[in-house]
Amino acid sequence: MSPRYLLRRLLQVVPAVAGIVLLAFVLVHTAPGDPVVALGGDHGDAAYYAFIRAKFGLDRPLPEQLLAYVASVLRGDLGQSFVHGRPVARVVAERLPATLLLMGTALALSSVAGVWLGVLAARRAARAADLALRTAALLAHATPSFWLAQLAAIVLALGTGLFPVQGFTDPRQSWTGWRHALDVLHHLALPALVLAAGELALTTRLTRTGVLEALGTDYARTARAKGLPERAVVRHALRNALLPVVTVIGGRAGMLFTGAVLVETVFAWPGLGQLMLSSILTRDIPVLLGLFVLVSAAVIVANLLTDLAYACLDPRVRYE
Amino acid sequence: MRVLLRTVLLLAVFCLSWAMSSHTEAQDSTPRGGTLVVAINADPGHLNPAITTSGATHTAAELIYNGLLGRDERGDPTPDLAESWTIEQGGAVYRFRLRDGVTWHDGTPFTAADVKFSFEEVLLKFHARTKASMGGALAGIDAPDDRTVVFRFKQPYAPLLLQLDATEAPIVARHVYQAGDPQTNPANVKPVGTGPFRAVSYQKGAEIRLARNPKYFKPGLPYLDEIVMRIIPDAGTQVLALENGEVDFLWGVPGPLQERLKADARFRTAQTSYHPGGSNCIMTVSFNLDRPVFKDARVRRAVALALDREAFLKQVLFGEGRVATAPISSEMAWAHARGLRLPGFDRAEAERLLDAAGWKKEQGATRVARGVAGVADGARLAIDFLHFPAFAKYGELMRQHLGAVGIEVTQRPLEPSVFAPTVFKDRAFDTNVISYCNGPDPEIGVRRMYVSSQIGPAPFTNAAGYRSDKVDALFDQAGRTVERDRRAALYRPIQEIVAQDLPYVWLVETPTTRAWAARCSGFRAWTGLFAEAAFCRRS
Numbered sequence: 001m002s003p004r005y006l007l008r009r010l011l012q013v014v015p016a017v018a019g020i021v022l023l024a025f026v027l028v029h030t031a032p033g034d035p036v037v038a039l040g041g042d043h044g045d046a047a048y049y050a051f052i053r054a055k056f057g058l059d060r061p062l063p064e065q066l067l068a069y070v071a072s073v074l075r076g077d078l079g080q081s082f083v084h085g086r087p088v089a090r091v092v093a094e095r096l097p098a099t100l101l102l103m104g105t106a107l108a109l110s111s112v113a114g115v116w117l118g119v120l121a122a123r124r125a126a127r128a129a130d131l132a133l134r135t136a137a138l139l140a141h142a143t144p145s146f147w148l149a150q151l152a153a154i155v156l157a158l159g160t161g162l163f164p165v166q167g168f169t170d171p172r173q174s175w176t177g178w179r180h181a182l183d184v185l186h187h188l189a190l191p192a193l194v195l196a197a198g199e200l201a202l203t204t205r206l207t208r209t210g211v212l213e214a215l216g217t218d219y220a221r222t223a224r225a226k227g228l229p230e231r232a233v234v235r236h237a238l239r240n241a242l243l244p245v246v247t248v249i250g251g252r253a254g255m256l257f258t259g260a261v262l263v264e265t266v267f268a269w270p271g272l273g274q275l276m277l278s279s280i281l282t283r284d285i286p287v288l289l290g291l292f293v294l295v296s297a298a299v300i301v302a303n304l305l306t307d308l309a310y311a312c313l314d315p316r317v318r319y320e
Numbered sequence: 321m322r323v324l325l326r327t328v329l330l331l332a333v334f335c336l337s338w339a340m341s342s343h344t345e346a347q348d349s350t351p352r353g354g355t356l357v358v359a360i361n362a363d364p365g366h367l368n369p370a371i372t373t374s375g376a377t378h379t380a381a382e383l384i385y386n387g388l389l390g391r392d393e394r395g396d397p398t399p400d401l402a403e404s405w406t407i408e409q410g411g412a413v414y415r416f417r418l419r420d421g422v423t424w425h426d427g428t429p430f431t432a433a434d435v436k437f438s439f440e441e442v443l444l445k446f447h448a449r450t451k452a453s454m455g456g457a458l459a460g461i462d463a464p465d466d467r468t469v470v471f472r473f474k475q476p477y478a479p480l481l482l483q484l485d486a487t488e489a490p491i492v493a494r495h496v497y498q499a500g501d502p503q504t505n506p507a508n509v510k511p512v513g514t515g516p517f518r519a520v521s522y523q524k525g526a527e528i529r530l531a532r533n534p535k536y537f538k539p540g541l542p543y544l545d546e547i548v549m550r551i552i553p554d555a556g557t558q559v560l561a562l563e564n565g566e567v568d569f570l571w572g573v574p575g576p577l578q579e580r581l582k583a584d585a586r587f588r589t590a591q592t593s594y595h596p597g598g599s600n601c602i603m604t605v606s607f608n609l610d611r612p613v614f615k616d617a618r619v620r621r622a623v624a625l626a627l628d629r630e631a632f633l634k635q636v637l638f639g640e641g642r643v644a645t646a647p648i649s650s651e652m653a654w655a656h657a658r659g660l661r662l663p664g665f666d667r668a669e670a671e672r673l674l675d676a677a678g679w680k681k682e683q684g685a686t687r688v689a690r691g692v693a694g695v696a697d698g699a700r701l702a703i704d705f706l707h708f709p710a711f712a713k714y715g716e717l718m719r720q721h722l723g724a725v726g727i728e729v730t731q732r733p734l735e736p737s738v739f740a741p742t743v744f745k746d747r748a749f750d751t752n753v754i755s756y757c758n759g760p761d762p763e764i765g766v767r768r769m770y771v772s773s774q775i776g777p778a779p780f781t782n783a784a785g786y787r788s789d790k791v792d793a794l795f796d797q798a799g800r801t802v803e804r805d806r807r808a809a810l811y812r813p814i815q816e817i818v819a820q821d822l823p824y825v826w827l828v829e830t831p832t833t834r835a836w837a838a839r840c841s842g843f844r845a846w847t848g849l850f851a852e853a854a855f856c857r858r859s
Contacts, residue, residue: 033737041373042598042757042780043764044448045455049778051445055503083365085504094524153560165560168526171357171548171567268552268561270363270525277553278362283737 009307013300017293021073024292025066028285035283039082056082069289078293079286083279088290092272098168099271101184102264103256105192110199111249117200118207118245119238123230125212133204141201145259149194149266156190163190166268191267195259199252206248210241242313250306254299354856355546356840357567359558363525363551366508369490369848370438371446375597378487379571380528380549382596382848384425384513385490388416388435388469389481393846395652395760397481401430401491401514402469411476411802418467422537424493425511425518432463437494442502450489453479453764476800478807479761486515487596487848488760516542516852526551543842543855562587562835568856569836569843571595575638581835588838591640592845593651593831598757600649600765603632603714605825606743606752606783612694613703613750618677620822623751624663625670626725627718632827636713640833644826647815648766649758651829654808655766657815662826670725674701679726687726702728703750706743709733714753714827740779747785754783755830762811767795770818784823791817 040052053059057068072079078088121133140148157163164170169183214220214237223233257273264273272291279287364377369385372378390400402416422430439461443450457477462470471480483489491514496507511519514537517530528549532542550567552558555574559581561567573581573589581587593600607614607623614620629643642650646657675681678692679701687701703722707715715731722729732749734742742748759765768774771792774781791814798810818824834845840856 033735034741035737037737037740037779040779041448043373043452043759043768044778045452046776046778047455048448048451080504081365085366085508091524098525150556153557158560158564161564165564165566166552166557167550167566168523171527171550172355265553266557268526268550268554268557270523270551274363274525274551274553281362282365 006308009304013297013304016300017297020296021070021289021293022066024289024296025069028288028292029062029065033283035082035285038281038283073293078290081284081287083282083284083287088286091275091287092290092294095270095272095275098269099257099260099264099273101188102191102195102269102271103253103260105188106195106199106259107249107253107256109192109196110203113196114200114203115207115238115242115245117204119211119234121204121208122211122215123234125208130208134208137201137204139201140197141205143197144262145194145198146262146266148197149191149263152190152194153266168270187269191263191269194267195256195263198259199249199256202248202252203245206245207238207241210244211237214238214240239313243310246306246309246313250302250309253302254295257295257298350543350842351855351857352543353545354858355548356544356569356851356854356856357548357550358569358571358851359552359561359567360549360571361551361553361555364528367511367519367522367528368492368502368505368508369486369596370442370492371502371508373448373597375595378596378848381511381519382486382490382515383517383530383547383851384511384515384519385486385492386514386849387485387487387489387491388418389484390849391482391485391760391847393844395482395846397484400485401435402484405481407802409476411478411800412473414471414473414480416469416471418469419537420467422514423535424496424514425533426493426496428493428495429466430491430493430514431466432469433466434494435469435491436461436463437498438491439489442492442497443489446502447489449759449764450483454483476802478799478802479763482760483764485760485847488764516849517544517547520546538852542852544851547851559835562837565837565859568840569834569851571834572832573835575636575640578638578640578833578835586838587835588841589833589835590843590845591831591833593649593829594846595757595832596848598755598765599760600651600758601755601830602644602647602649602758603711603827603830604644604754604756604769605718605827606754607823607825608747608749608751608783609785609823610747611750612692613701615694616677616692617822618673619679620825621663622670622673622677622725623722623727624822624825625666625673626727627721627825627827628665629827630665631721632714632717635717637828637830641831642829644829647769647818647824647826648762648811649829651831652758652760652762654804655762655811657812657819660815660819662819663822667725674725674727681726685723685726686728700728701726702730704730704732706732706734706739706749706752708736708739711753711755718751718753741777743783744779744781745777752783753827754780756780763799766811767799769824770814771795786818786821786823788817788821 036049036053036058040049057065081088081091084091117133121130124130153165157165164187168187175183220233220237223236260271261273261276264271265277276291360379362376364380366377367381367384369378369381386401388400388402390398392398401418401422403419404417406415408415418432424430444455457473459472459474493512496512497505509522516533516536518533520529520531522528530547532545536542552561558570559573559577562570582589607620633639633641633643645662646660648656650656674687678690679687680690681687689695689697689699705715705718712733719729719731743752756769757765768781770782770786772787775785794810794814798807801807801810836843839859840854842854844850
């Protein structure tokens with residue numbers, strides 16, 4: 001891959017993000033609803049709502065608001081949260097680590113376990129284990145994550161007592177160091193498993209199909225004829241089967257965030273998903289726009305990384 | 321003899337001091353220390369309840385602050401930062417004597433200047449209820465010395481004493497807020513109050529930790545060492561967390577889950593109509609009186625008769641609440657018109673009234689107009705019903721009940737920020753349902769529903785567009801009358817008139833159920849300082 005290609009791809013991110021900022025701004029501002037009602041509460045008088053409208057610049061014409069917003073974004077300023085009264089970048093940055101931890105763990109779990117289970121199913125194709133895995137994958141993929149989350153909280157947390165129902169840490173403890181890390185991992189287990197479930201199912205099914213297809217090709221037959229052990233044949237087949245899997249994993253970063261909104265809400269995980277939901281309910285427009293920009297940029301970067309991963313997996317892929 | 325006398329005296333002193341010490345021990349037997357974990361619904365964003373009426377901020381932060389006055393279980397004012405008060409000039413002047421020796425959490429002495437500043441620079445600018453109700457009536461606030469505050473009104477102002485608690489008017493520190501914009505002051509996330517607990521940390525989206533204020537001005541309080549406000553947005557998860565021992569106190573329990581907690585000896589529950597976001601709420605159907613169909617009082621009465629309000633109580637609230645019996649909440653017993661006759665469930669009478677009003681049953685299930693003023697002959701009696709998405713069940717019952725008498729109802733669920741301008745600014749609705757919260761006094765939450773000056777774009781005011789010169793005059797008189805009995809005598813005819821005119825149908829009063837771990841006790845569910853005297857035994 002040439003540096004020029006990489007630079008070109010990175011430069012393409014800029015107009016894409018700019019387009020998203022514009023689109024998000026128009027969508028958020030033209031959606032029905034008056035943010036002043038959410039901000040001012042139920043009991044104000046006309047003068048109070050006019051005061052709030054002027055204070056947050058909502059009394060200015062929309063094109064003027066757009067220009068002001070674009071100018072501040074270009075200066076690296078995402079604005080001030082209506083609800084939190086602090087810069088959006090800070091509000092978002094405070095929640096980012098929790099979501100990165102949750103999504104990263106879920107993505108790692110679903111990718112590693114999904115590929116492993118997919119290979120297992122392919123090697124036992126049309127046998128009981130394969131049927132069981134395919135059925136489980138279908139069920140997991142079809143189950144809504146908010147329902148699965150509630151079921152997990154009832155059965156695995158309340159039922160067994162092994163897991164906490166909610167939160168990032170134990171509120172009755174103020175641990176530091178490794179005990180704090182263990183506490184976080186303990187609280188992470190259920191939300192990460194639930195968030196991973198849907199992706200795990202998809203990865204399993206894709207890997208199984210890809211490996212089965214690759215095992216039926218001429219080069220696999222030749223490898224077997226040469227006396228290569230089955231494990232080595234599968235390894236060769238897997239590498240070719242992984243391209244579509246990587247495409248899907250990279251392309252589903254946005255979907256994973258959507259799942260995180262629901263899972264974070266059910267498990268009270270203090271991440272961006274919860275912030276997104278509360279910002280929608282309170283019409284905190286600057287935070288909503290900031291989140292749109294961040295998530296969109298993350299999806300674009302995830303797609304870029306996916307493209308770059310092709311070159312590593314398939315020597316035939318060359319980016320010039 | 322002298323020795324004997326001295327011995328007897330010594331013995332008497334010893335016995336007396338022993339008796340006194342054992343009495344003190346008995347009083348102090350309340351367990352001290354420990355952590356209370358409280359589930360709250362949303363991240364408050366900041367911890368300054370003086371700049372917002374947001375329920376999220378008030379729930380999380382009121383224990384950090386105090387008002388001039390508190391409220392007892394019946395809703396009557398009690399001393400808090402003010403130890404006494406006098407009402408002068410027939411209610412046009414209120415004079416408060418502040419407690420001595422109160423300090424802010426940073427050690428600065430609390431004075432009357434803090435009260436004057438809080439009202440003039442913060443509450444009357446940013447607290448929607450205080451600004452809307454008190455702002456126009458106030459002539460000025462004086463602080464003649466460090467311990468005296470005087471409120472002067474343009475004319476007698478009745479509700480003041482019920483507007484001074486930590487929910488309606490929390491007092492903030494002048495030395496902290498006097499520079500810059502109160503809405504962006506860093507102290508909003510690192511607050512300095514006078515309350516029983518001081519803020520220790522605020523982990524955004526996760527929890528707020530409060531610690532005991534060792535210099536709290538109420539002797540012996542608080543009992544708890546620490547309170548953790550844990551942010552749990554999902555109500556079902558909150559209940560599971562209580563059952564799993566992860567939290568100790570819930571502000572509300574969804575109807576279907578209440579029986580489960582009530583049947584479990586590990587928990588206690590209590591109903592209250594108080595909520596920091598709005599107290600004494602009644603689910604109320606509004607008629608748009610600008611629409612020709614609802615100009616006829618017989619149609620409004622027919623709708624009221626067709627609605628089985630017991631069914632709303634059972635099927636929507638799972639029994640948690642009461643059927644409304646007057647326009648003012650029964651929780652405000654002094655103002656509530658006891659024995660008032662609101663239309664009961666009577667489908668046959670509803671049908672008769674609709675027939676008489678010219679809405680006839682012909683071939684279809686929906687009635688059609690025959691000689692109705694302002695409505696084309698043959699027009700169907702089809703109305704829309706606007707509601708928040710959370711109130712969808714009210715819409716379903718409304719459609720079912722009115723459908724049975726030939727009124728077709730179309731539900732229009734709208735988010736609050738869309739609902740408010742649609743109803744109050746555009747007036748683009750036939751009927752809707754609103755949770756109208758009466759607040760601590762009729763002047764705060766009732767008046768706005770009925771007086772003609774409150775017809776306009778400001779949300780949650782006079783949705784019906786109701787106008788009655790007599791009702792306007794009675795409300796004005798009640799607002800200027802300080803003696804409670806005389807005020808009650810004015811609110812009675814108001815309720816009789818509106819119960820006759822029926823601009824609204826008052827469905828159900830909606831208290832909420834608090835729940836907590838049985839090992840904890842001493843909660844004051846009727847106030848924002850709910851855990852000021854709470855304590856927990858070690859499990």
